Amino acid sequence: MYNHQEIEKKWQDRWLDGGLYKTETDRAKPKYYILDMFPYPSGAGLHAGHVESYTATDIYARYYRARGFNVFHPQGFDSFGLPAENYAIKTGISPVETTKKAIETFTKQMNSLGLSYDWEKTVNTSDPAYYKWTQWLFLLMYKNGLAYKKKAQVNWCASCQTVLANEQVVDGHCERCGNEVIQKDLEQWFFKITDFIEDQTYEGRQLKGLLNGLDEIDWPSSTKAAQRNWIGRSVGAEITFKIKGTTEIIKVFTTRVDTIFGCTYVVLAPEHSLVVNLKDKITNWSEVDRYLEMTEVKTNLQRTDLNKDKTGVVLAGLTAVNPFNQEEIKIYLADYVLASYGTGAVMAVPAHDERDLEFAKKYRLPIKIVIVPNDQKTPDRELIFDSAYTAEGILINSGQFTGLTSAAAREEMTKFLINSQQGQAQINYRLRDWLVSRQRYWGAPIPIIYCEQCGEVPVPEESLPVLLPTDVDFRPTGESPLKYSSSFQQVKCPKCGAAARRENDTMDTFVCSSWYYLRYVDCQNSQAIADPDLLKYWLPVDVYMGGAEHAVMHLLYVRFFTKVLQKYGVVSFNEPFLKLRHQGIILGEDGNKMSKSKGNVVNPDELIAGHGADALRLYEMFMGPLEDMKPWSSRGIIGISRFLEKIYNLGENFSGADDQKIVALLHKTIKKVGEDIENFHYNTAISALMIFVNNLGEYKTKNNVWPVSQNNLEKFILILASFAPHLTEELWEKLGHQESIFKSSWPEYDPQLIKDETVNLVISVNGKLRATLEVAADISEVEAIKLAAENETIKKWLEGKEIVKNIFVAGKLLNIVVK
Numbered sequence: 086m087y088n089h090q091e092i093e094k095k096w097q098d099r100w101l102d103g104g105l106y107k108t109e110t111d112r113a114k115p116k117y118y119i120l121d122m123f124p125y126p127s128g129a130g131l132h133a134g135h136v137e138s139y140t141a142t143d144i145y146a147r148y149y150r151a152r153g154f155n156v157f158h159p160q161g162f163d164s165f166g167l168p169a170e171n172y173a174i175k176t177g178i179s180p181v182e183t184t185k186k187a188i189e190t191f192t193k194q195m196n197s198l199g200l201s202y203d204w205e206k207t208v209n210t211s212d213p214a215y216y217k218w219t220q221w222l223f224l225l226m227y228k229n230g231l232a233y234k235k236k237a238q239v240n241w242c243a244s245c246q247t248v249l250a251n252e253q254v255v256d257g258h259c260e261r262c263g264n265e266v267i268q269k270d271l272e273q274w275f276f277k278i279t280d281f282i283e284d285q286t287y288e289g290r291q292l293k294g295l296l297n298g299l300d301e302i303d304w305p306s307s308t309k310a311a312q313r314n315w316i317g318r319s320v321g322a323e324i325t326f327k328i329k330g331t332t333e334i335i336k337v338f339t340t341r342v343d344t345i346f347g348c349t350y351v352v353l354a355p356e357h358s359l360v361v362n363l364k365d366k367i368t369n370w371s372e373v374d375r376y377l378e379m380t381e382v383k384t385n386l387q388r389t390d391l392n393k394d395k396t397g398v399v400l401a402g403l404t405a406v407n408p409f410n411q412e413e414i415k416i417y418l419a420d421y422v423l424a425s426y427g428t429g430a431v432m433a434v435p436a437h438d439e440r441d442l443e444f445a446k447k448y449r450l451p452i453k454i455v456i457v458p459n460d461q462k463t464p465d466r467e468l469i470f471d472s473a474y475t476a477e478g479i480l481i482n483s484g485q486f487t488g489l490t491s492a493a494a495r496e497e498m499t500k501f502l503i504n505s506q507q508g509q510a511q512i513n514y515r516l517r518d519w520l521v522s523r524q525r526y527w528g529a530p531i532p533i534i535y536c537e538q539c540g541e542v543p544v545p546e547e548s549l550p551v552l553l554p555t556d557v558d559f560r561p562t563g564e565s566p567l568k569y570s571s572s573f574q575q576v577k578c579p580k581c582g583a584a585a586r587r588e589n590d591t592m593d594t595f596v597c598s599s600w601y602y603l604r605y606v607d608c609q610n611s612q613a614i615a616d617p618d619l620l621k622y623w624l625p626v627d628v629y630m631g632g633a634e635h636a637v638m639h640l641l642y643v644r645f646f647t648k649v650l651q652k653y654g655v656v657s658f659n660e661p662f663l664k665l666r667h668q669g670i671i672l673g674e675d676g677n678k679m680s681k682s683k684g685n686v687v688n689p690d691e692l693i694a695g696h697g698a699d700a701l702r703l704y705e706m707f708m709g710p711l712e713d714m715k716p717w718s719s720r721g722i723i724g725i726s727r728f729l730e731k732i733y734n735l736g737e738n739f740s741g742a743d744d745q746k747i748v749a750l751l752h753k754t755i756k757k758v759g760e761d762i763e764n765f766h767y768n769t770a771i772s773a774l775m776i777f778v779n780n781l782g783e784y785k786t787k788n789n790v791w792p793v794s795q796n797n798l799e800k801f802i803l804i805l806a807s808f809a810p811h812l813t814e815e816l817w818e819k820l821g822h823q824e825s826i827f828k829s830s831w832p833e834y835d836p837q838l839i840k841d842e843t844v845n846l847v848i849s850v851n852g853k854l855r856a857t858l859e860v861a862a863d864i865s866e867v868e869a870i871k872l873a874a875e876n877e878t879i880k881k882w883l884e885g886k887e888i889v890k891n892i893f894v895a896g897k898l899l900n901i902v903v904k
C-alpha cells in the first residue's frame with residue numbers, strides 16, 4: 086500500500102531541511118530562469134488554477150535541472166492591494182496581520198504540493214525592504230521626467246473610492262467591484278508609458294519600443310495581438326479647419342483624409358476648449374450649455390456605445406472651412422467624439438463613416454459620396470443611405486484628386502496639406518499614460534513631499550523607504566487614509582527644513598509587480614535594487630507562466646519598466662520574458678467557472694489529503710493541453726491514483742531482466758517525454774508514461790517476471806520524477822540510492838534502439854494506390870522516393886512519364902505526381 090500522506094510529508098521535510106532546492110550558481114553551467122506569476126496571498130488559499138501553473142513550471146524546473154542547467158525558480162507574494170484593505174474595513178484587522186497569515190498558508194500549501202522553490206529567494210511587495218525599491222523606481226521615473234502629476238479626466242469608482250487605470254476599467258465598469266466607472270477631474274500621478282511605444286536612441290544605443298519588441302519574444306500570438314491592439318497605433322493626418330471670421334482653428338485627426346471632399350460638417354467633443362473660447366460668438370449658448378450639462382454625467386462607455394442614439398447640438402453662428410475646397414460647413418458638439426483621443430475633434434464624412442451617417446440622418450445634414458468601389462463608376466445612393474461605404478476605393482467628386490485610389494489619394498492629399506501648411510501626417514495611439522496614484526491605504530506610499538516654499542520635493546534616496554504608517558483609519562473617504570495619519574504627516578522639507586506634508590496617495594499595486602522578477606536574484610540587498618553581476622547572469626527570464634487575463638496591464642507594464650531600466654542602465658536587456666505561456670482555466674466538474682456560490686470549487690488541501698500531492702499534480706497535467714480551458718473530474722484523479730499505486734508496487738522487491746522490445750519502448754518513451762516537457766505537452770507525456778507502465782504490467786502477467794533490469798527501471802523512474810517527485814524519490818531510495826533522485830541527470834535514449842519499428846508506406850501515383858512497402862517508421866522522403874523508384878510495380882507506372890512532384894507524409898504515404 087502506498088501511504089502518500091506519510092511518504093510525501095517525509096520527503097517534503099527532508100527536501101526543505103537539506104536545502105535541495107537552493108539555487109546553484111556553478112558558472113560553468115548554462116542558466117535557466119523559470120518564473121511563475123506570483124500570487125496575491127488571499128485568505129482563501131491556493132486554488133486549482135494555482136496548482137496547474139505552479140506544477141507546470143515545477144516540472145519544467147526539475148527537467149532543466151536534470152538536463153544540467155542552473156535553474157532559478159523563485160516564488161513570492163504580490164501582497165499589497167484592495168482585498169486585504171477591504172477585509173480590514175470590514176473586520177478592523179490590519180492588512181499587515183492578514184497578509185502575514187495568508188503568506189504562511191500559501192507557503193505551506195506550496196510546500197505540500199512538492200514545489201521546488203528556493204525560499205531563500207523570495208519577495209513580498211508589502212515588506213518595507215521591498216517597497217523601498219518600488220519607491221526608488223518611482224524616483225528614477227520622476228528624475229527622468231517619466232513620473233508627473235497632472236489634472237486629468239480620470240476613471241473614478243465610487244464604490245472603491247479610488248481612481249482606476251484605463252486598464253482596470255472593463256466595459257465601463259470597475260474590474261474589482263463591477264460598479265459603473267464615472268469620469269472625474271482630479272490631480273493624479275502618471276507614468277509616461279507612451280514615451281516607450283516606439284523605438285528610440287539614447288546615448289548612442291538603439292532601444293526597442295513596446296511595439297517592435299513584440300517581434301523578438303516567444304509569446305502566444307493572441308497576447309501579442311492584445312498588446313498591439315491596446316497600444317492602438319493609428320496612422321493618419323492632422324488637418325486644420327479655419328473658423329470663418331475668427332482667428333481660431335479646429336484641428337481634426339483622421340485616418341481617411343481621402344474622404345475629405347465628403348466632409349459635410351465638423352464635430353467637437355463637448356469638453357473641447359474652443360467651446361468656451363468662442364462662447365461669445367455662439368448664438369444658441371443656452372441650448373449648448375444644456376447639452377454640456379447633459380453629457381457631463383455620462384460615462385465614456387455610454388458615449389461611445391454604437392447602439393445608443395447619437396446626440397449633439399449645433400454651434401450656431403460658427404462655420405468651419407474645408408481646406409481642400411473652401412466649402413463652409415456647420416460645427417457641432419457631440420459626445421460620440423471623445424476629448425481624450427486624437428485632437429478631440431473630427432471631420433464628419435457621413436457617406437463613409439457609420440457614426441457620422443447616423444448623426445447626419447438624425448440632424449438632416451448633407452451626405453456626399455466621394456469613394457466608390459473599384460468596379461463601379463457611379464455611386465449607389467440607396468445602398469449608401471442604408472449604411473456607409475466604409476471600405477477603400479476610387480475617389481469621385483474630389484477635385485484634382487478624382488480618380489486616385491484611396492491609398493494614393495491619402496499620400497497626395499497629405500503632401501498637399503504639408504505644402505499648404507494646413508496639416509501634417511500624424512500617428513495616434515490609443516494607449517494613454519499610466520495613472521499610478523490611488524487614494525487607498527494598502528499600497529506603497531509615493532515618495533514625494535510638498536513644501537510651501539520649495540513645492541514638490543522628491544524624498545532623498547537615503548530616506549527611503551517612506552514607511553506605511555499603522556495609525557490609520559482604513560475607511561475610504563475618497564481621500565487617501567494616509568492624510569489622517571499624524572505620524573505620517575509629521576515631515577520636514579528635505580530641501581529647506583520647513584514643516585511640510587507628504588503625498589497621501591499610494592501606488593497602484595501593478596507598480597509593485599512591474600519589477601519583482603529582477604529582485605528575486607538579490608532579494609536581501611539593502612544597498613541596491615540588485616547586484617548588477619547577478620542581474621547580468623540570471624536575466625532575462627527564460628520562461629514565464631501565468632494567466633491570459635494579464636495580457637494587457639501586468640504584461641505591458643513589466644515590459645515598460647524593463648525598457649525604462651534598460652534606458653537608464655539598470656539592466657542590459659530589453660524584454661523581461663523571452664518565452665511566455667498561459668495555463669488554461671480549470672472549470673468546475675459541472676463545466677461552469679468555479680465559484681463558491683455554485684458549490685463547484687475543488688480544494689487543493691482536501692485533494693492532497695485524500696489522493697496525495699503527486700496524484701493532484703499528475704492529474705492536473707493530464708486533464709488536457711495546458712493552455713486549454715477544461716473541467717475538473719473526480720473520476721480522473723482516482724484513475725491517476727491507481728496509476729501511481731501500480732508504479733509504487735512495481736518498485737517493491739524489484740527484480741527483472743531486459744526484454745529488447747520493452748527496452749526499445751523505454752527509449753522511445755524517454756525521447757517523447759523529454760520533447761513533450763520542453764513543449765509543455767504534459768498530457769501527452771503522461772500518456773506515454775502510462776503506455777509504458779501498461780506494457781510492463783502485461784508482460785509481467787504473461788511471463789511472471791518484469792521485462793526490465795533495475796538499471797532500466799531507474800531510467801523510467803527518472804523521467805517520471807518531474808511529475809511525481811515524492812513517489813519517485815521514495816522508489817529511488819528503495820532501489821538503494823543514498824542521494825536524492827533530483828541530483829541525477831536525465832537519462833539519454835539510444836537512437837539505435839528507437840529506429841527499429843516499421844510501417845506500411847502507401848505509394849500512389851497521381852493519387853491512385855499502386856503499392857505498399859514495409860519500411861522503417863522514420864524513413865526520410867529521399868529514401869522513400871528511392872525505394873519506390875526501385876519497386877517493379879511503381880516502375881511501370883512511371884515509365885515514360887515526367888515526375889512533377891512528390892508529396893510525402895512521414896510514416897504514411899508517398900504520392901508521386903506525374904505528367
Ligand code: ANZ
Pocket residue numbers: 319338339340341344354421422423424425426427428429430431432433434437438475513
Ligand atoms: C474622417 C473619417 C472618414 C474617419 C471616414 C473614418 C472614416 P482610429 O482608427 O481608431 O484611430 N476620430 C478621430 N478622433 C476621434 C475622437 N476624438 N473621438 C471619436 N472619433 C474620432 O480612428 C480614427 C477615426 O476615428 C478618425 O478618422 C475619425 O473619423 C475618428 F470615412 O475621420 B475619421
Ligand code: ZN
Pocket residue numbers: 536537538539540578579580581582583585
Ligand atoms: Zn521646502
